[in-house]
Amino acid sequence: MAKPDILLVGPYPEWDLVELEAQYNVLKLYEAEDRDTFVQDHAGGIRAIATRGELGASADLIAQLPKLEIVSVYGVGYDAVNLDACRARSIRVTNTPDVLTNDVADLGVAMMLVQSRGMIGAETWVKDGSWGTKGLYPLKRRVWGRKAGVLGLGRIGFEVAKRLKGFDMDIAYSDVAEKPYGEGMTFIPDPVELARRSDFLFVTLAASTVTRHIVSRQVIEALGPEGMLINISRASNIDEEALLEALESGALRSAALDVFEAEPKLNPRFLKLDNVLVQPHHASGTIETRKAMGKLVRDNLAAHFAGVALPTPVI
Ligand code: 8YV
Numbered sequence: 001m002a003k004p005d006i007l008l009v010g011p012y013p014e015w016d017l018v019e020l021e022a023q024y025n026v027l028k029l030y031e032a033e034d035r036d037t038f039v040q041d042h043a044g045g046i047r048a049i050a051t052r053g054e055l056g057a058s059a060d061l062i063a064q065l066p067k068l069e070i071v072s073v074y075g076v077g078y079d080a081v082n083l084d085a086c087r088a089r090s091i092r093v094t095n096t097p098d099v100l101t102n103d104v105a106d107l108g109v110a111m112m113l114v115q116s117r118g119m120i121g122a123e124t125w126v127k128d129g130s131w132g133t134k135g136l137y138p139l140k141r142r143v144w145g146r147k148a149g150v151l152g153l154g155r156i157g158f159e160v161a162k163r164l165k166g167f168d169m170d171i172a173y174s175d176v177a178e179k180p181y182g183e184g185m186t187f188i189p190d191p192v193e194l195a196r197r198s199d200f201l202f203v204t205l206a207a208s209t210v211t212r213h214i215v216s217r218q219v220i221e222a223l224g225p226e227g228m229l230i231n232i233s234r235a236s237n238i239d240e241e242a243l244l245e246a247l248e249s250g251a252l253r254s255a256a257l258d259v260f261e262a263e264p265k266l267n268p269r270f271l272k273l274d275n276v277l278v279q280p281h282h283a284s285g286t287i288e289t290r291k292a293m294g295k296l297v298r299d300n301l302a303a304h305f306a307g308v309a310l311p312t313p314v315i
Pocket of ligand 1: 054074075
């Protein structure tokens with residue numbers, strides 16, 4: 001029996017590619033010289049899309065694939081998949097939750113520590129000889145015992161909060177409703193009020209049209225000149241122009257960001273700032289977790305083509 005055609009939107013690690021190519025006829029969109037022609041040439045046979053969280057599947061791409069049955073996302077965020085276009089044609093969508101939760105939370109907390117304690121600059125201080133010529137490294141800011149806000153107490157937000165308790169931090173959170181598992185934390189529905197009472201504000205909520213720019217200019221101003229913003233969700237959750245202006249003026253003390261609008265072509269203004277820790281969208285980027293994500297992508301595809309329940313359906 002012929003292997004089903006699947007469209008691979010972005011590159012997967014070799015260990016995933018080998019497994020996929022054993023089961024499917026993998027069409028690599030990202031290697032095509034002319035993507036539109038490539039899709040048109042193969043459209044009639046493509047039954048599945050395998051994509052990445054940040055790449056998704058647009059309404060235009062979905063419309064070009066008359067035989068499409070499923071979109072399998074390598075990532076927990078499916079905001080770049082046009083769900084309305086999928087719903088209209090009963091196209092299934094899956095993602096890879098849970099397997100990456102702890103890695104993402106780990107990196108978010110690490111980013112807070114590295115930025116607040118100035119560890120990137122401290123390593124330069126040693127390596128460029130400043131320690132010997134200029135003496136003691138400038139004092140930075142404490143983390144333990146201070147106030148943290150978690151915007152979105154979902155799986156990742158909860159794991160961030162769990163880690164912050166280990167630093168004896170005073171933790172509050174915002175979400176659409178108070179959470180039964182939020183004991184020991186203060187529920188503050190309004191993101192502006194959450195920012196006002198926080199020294200460190202983590203953005204951990206799933207991105208959607210509803211959450212776009214939820215970290216508004218007002219939230220950023222409320223976090224203020226002593227505050228730090230940590231984003232391990234999606235850039236769309238933040239008004240990036242307002243963030244840049246606040247960082248450039250000192251209205252916001254600092255930020256630690258793993259995601260950016262138009263990444264990897266992030267706004268060059270970020271690169272001129274010394275109060276921002278920039279990271280290349282690698283919060284889930286460990287071998288262990290990416291192998292688990294790849295397997296979940298394949299398990300979802302296999303379940304679909306076997307006609308059995310999907311392990312991690314979105315729709
Ligand atoms: C993924 C992410 O690793 O899970 C998501 O939604 O953004 C990342 O954790 C990335 O999408 C893989 O390309």
